[in-house]
Amino acid sequence: MKLLVANGYVIDPATGVNAGKNLLIEEGRVVGIMDRGEPKPEDAEVFDATGLIVAPGFIDMHVHLREPGQEYKETIATGAAAAVAGGWTSVCAMPNTDPVNDNPAVTRFIIEQGQRAQLANVFPVGAVTKGSAGKELAEMGEMKDAGIVAVSDDGRPIPSAGMMRRAMEYAHGFGLTIVDHCQDLSLSAGGAMHEGKWSLILGLKGIPASAEEVDAIRDCVLAKQTGAKIHLAHVSTRGTLDAVRRARELGLNVTCEVAPHHWTLPDEAVQEYDTNTKMNPPLRSAEHIGALREGLRDGTVDAIATDHAPHHADEKALEFDQAPFGIVGLETAIGLTFELVHQGVISLERLVELCSTRPAQIFDLKDRGTLRKDAFGDVTILDPEMDWTFDVSRSRSKSRNTPFDKRRFKGAAVATIVAGRVVYLNAEFARLRLKQDEVAKR
Amino acid sequence: MTFDRKHLLGIRELEPGEITHLLDTAETFRDVSQREIKKVPALRGRTVINLFFESSTRTRTSFEIAAKRLSADAVNISIATSSVAKGETLLDTARNLEAMAPDCIVVRHSMAGAPQHLARMCNAPIVNAGDGSHEHPTQALLDALTIREYKGRIEGLNVAIIGDILHSRVARSNIYLLTKLGANVRVAGPGTLVPAEFAELVEQGLQIDATVDEAVEGADVIMVLRIQRERQDAAFFPSMREYAIHYGLHLDHLDRAASDAIVMHPGPINRGIEISSEIADGGKSLILDQVTNGLAVRMAVLYLLAGGTHPTPETETQPKRNGRKQGKGSRK
Numbered sequence: 001m002k003l004l005v006a007n008g009y010v011i012d013p014a015t016g017v018n019a020g021k022n023l024l025i026e027e028g029r030v031v032g033i034m035d036r037g038e039p040k041p042e043d044a045e046v047f048d049a050t051g052l053i054v055a056p057g058f059i060d061m062h063v064h065l066r067e068p069g070q071e072y073k074e075t076i077a078t079g080a081a082a083a084v085a086g087g088w089t090s091v092c093a094m095p096n097t098d099p100v101n102d103n104p105a106v107t108r109f110i111i112e113q114g115q116r117a118q119l120a121n122v123f124p125v126g127a128v129t130k131g132s133a134g135k136e137l138a139e140m141g142e143m144k145d146a147g148i149v150a151v152s153d154d155g156r157p158i159p160s161a162g163m164m165r166r167a168m169e170y171a172h173g174f175g176l177t178i179v180d181h182c183q184d185l186s187l188s189a190g191g192a193m194h195e196g197k198w199s200l201i202l203g204l205k206g207i208p209a210s211a212e213e214v215d216a217i218r219d220c221v222l223a224k225q226t227g228a229k230i231h232l233a234h235v236s237t238r239g240t241l242d243a244v245r246r247a248r249e250l251g252l253n254v255t256c257e258v259a260p261h262h263w264t265l266p267d268e269a270v271q272e273y274d275t276n277t278k279m280n281p282p283l284r285s286a287e288h289i290g291a292l293r294e295g296l297r298d299g300t301v302d303a304i305a306t307d308h309a310p311h312h313a314d315e316k317a318l319e320f321d322q323a324p325f326g327i328v329g330l331e332t333a334i335g336l337t338f339e340l341v342h343q344g345v346i347s348l349e350r351l352v353e354l355c356s357t358r359p360a361q362i363f364d365l366k367d368r369g370t371l372r373k374d375a376f377g378d379v380t381i382l383d384p385e386m387d388w389t390f391d392v393s394r395s396r397s398k399s400r401n402t403p404f405d406k407r408r409f410k411g412a413a414v415a416t417i418v419a420g421r422v423v424y425l426n427a428e429f430a431r432l433r434l435k436q437d438e439v440a441k442r
Numbered sequence: 443m444t445f446d447r448k449h450l451l452g453i454r455e456l457e458p459g460e461i462t463h464l465l466d467t468a469e470t471f472r473d474v475s476q477r478e479i480k481k482v483p484a485l486r487g488r489t490v491i492n493l494f495f496e497s498s499t500r501t502r503t504s505f506e507i508a509a510k511r512l513s514a515d516a517v518n519i520s521i522a523t524s525s526v527a528k529g530e531t532l533l534d535t536a537r538n539l540e541a542m543a544p545d546c547i548v549v550r551h552s553m554a555g556a557p558q559h560l561a562r563m564c565n566a567p568i569v570n571a572g573d574g575s576h577e578h579p580t581q582a583l584l585d586a587l588t589i590r591e592y593k594g595r596i597e598g599l600n601v602a603i604i605g606d607i608l609h610s611r612v613a614r615s616n617i618y619l620l621t622k623l624g625a626n627v628r629v630a631g632p633g634t635l636v637p638a639e640f641a642e643l644v645e646q647g648l649q650i651d652a653t654v655d656e657a658v659e660g661a662d663v664i665m666v667l668r669i670q671r672e673r674q675d676a677a678f679f680p681s682m683r684e685y686a687i688h689y690g691l692h693l694d695h696l697d698r699a700a701s702d703a704i705v706m707h708p709g710p711i712n713r714g715i716e717i718s719s720e721i722a723d724g725g726k727s728l729i730l731d732q733v734t735n736g737l738a739v740r741m742a743v744l745y746l747l748a749g750g751t752h753p754t755p756e757t758e759t760q761p762k763r764n765g766r767k768q769g770k771g772s773r774k
Contacts, residue, residue, distance in 0.1 A: 196639055197642045197643070200643060201614075201643060202554055203554035203574050203575035204555070272558065273555030273559060314531075317533050319553040
């Protein structure tokens, strides 16, 4: 089976391609990027990408798919459906399921459920410690053999420097990156939002920026000592980015990701006590938002990841203090990222780098994050100009916890191709296409 | 100016004119409690539910008596007897109460934002009777009514607020109200309980003093906050003894304040900790006046929220203005 993505504008930072080209995929792999003038293979199905951006498939390094254990919030199948609808061809599933993904049996189950869904690629992230309890190392080697792409105790920060050091040394032996949710629990305990003027106004206990920064700096110091690869998850503060810059100067293997809500909404958004503005790390103040945007622009930030965290409506209908942290993000991330493009913060090439090239490199996902010959035929097709409104009632996710319902966007992922198969086609885009075809036929 | 809001959730969102209107209305209700028959028919046939998720004696009693003196039917629901103990959510509790068509729900909750949460989901007017560390609007109103009664004004007064500002909803509501009406507010307390960001709480800024001595210098009003052991999940100061020595209000502090300074406390007091008994029981203490005024303020709030738009057959719904201290209060 052949698929020709024709007449699009290909952006592939890994190979330096940034030009109007055709892309041919056969048997799930890229055959090559060719000039538009080259003869089209006659037996290929053609996807007309005129006026669209053709990018290597987007990889979300940080999602919570809730299966096994919390299928009432999300399943791997519904999460994967939301992923492809948001333009993501691959998602990396965090291990805080029930049971925790701290052994190869759970790893294999997640992979199988992902394959069964036949939508996005689902790559499991294994736990660093058994039960993510921060006490004993999990079976990283066996989980790696079963298919994990990284290790993390996301949501349950590794509490002691001693444990983190041992984890780094051990993970390093398997070439696994440790993804750390940086949060010193002694500084953040009981907190529900960013600590600052607004937490005082609202009478909510704060999570200070220092809670993240203290752990981030600790991790950088340990990365120097151990030589291990660490990736700082959902960075939300200026101080953490400063730590990453310093680590880079020292040549350490430190990378980081940022989530769209953190550069979009300020802590002030909590003022109506809407639990869809409660996430961890919390929405920060303008100072930190400015630093995140600067980090996205200057290259300090490696990746954009959603931290997609579905929760049932009943759980989010509790008092602010009682409601769980987190929002869904798979279907709004690209729209929010296009806001950065249209505001002149990042270029389209940088967008692709943040959503595909760098995530693949950081998790060492072979033959992904690029459209070079023989890479997997995973493609995200973007329309930077498309106007659309997010309607959460039509979300593919099982959950509805978002602060972005009814937000208007310019720029969208209009088609998602996984292993040469179109797994998602934006309905509005398809309707317009059909109309054009009809007009052309007359 | 009138008070047209559906709910009373906090002071922060109110206009100065709305606050003054609430205070003026409260003054008109003060004399009801002086009569032999302490009842007016203003809210006859209305139902007020006091929904208390947190223990409280004086606030709950004050709202209950206020409702009864307005002839409303007052129902008290406290956490010990409610369905919450059976695992029902706040929302479900509220919906069930709502189904019984109350005219006003007074809510006290240990979590900030709970009244806002109810206001979004319920048709009945909601009165915030204290939510976590967020706001306690009727306390600030009764404090203001007391200040106005004794000082004749609020504008231009120097007010010192001493103690656990961080956890205090009373401090927040008072800071908003007093600055909106033109007072100069200073706060002092241990560094762990008075974060520097409090300076940004109000637009005009707030002076934070390191010592009680500095804060009370020239003060016309000294408000002492209760040390809320129940709201502190960790130790913010080493001992009650040290707190009493360094942050408690003592007689010699009064020498630094204005000669006619008044001392207030939202109660219940921890004698010998945040306030010495000599001051609490002394001539400058208005602690019991605050309680009396609390009743008038709550009658005014219930009257304005639960009665405002309904037609009432009686002519006597507007209480007469012959308050005992009429003329002392300023009417702006």
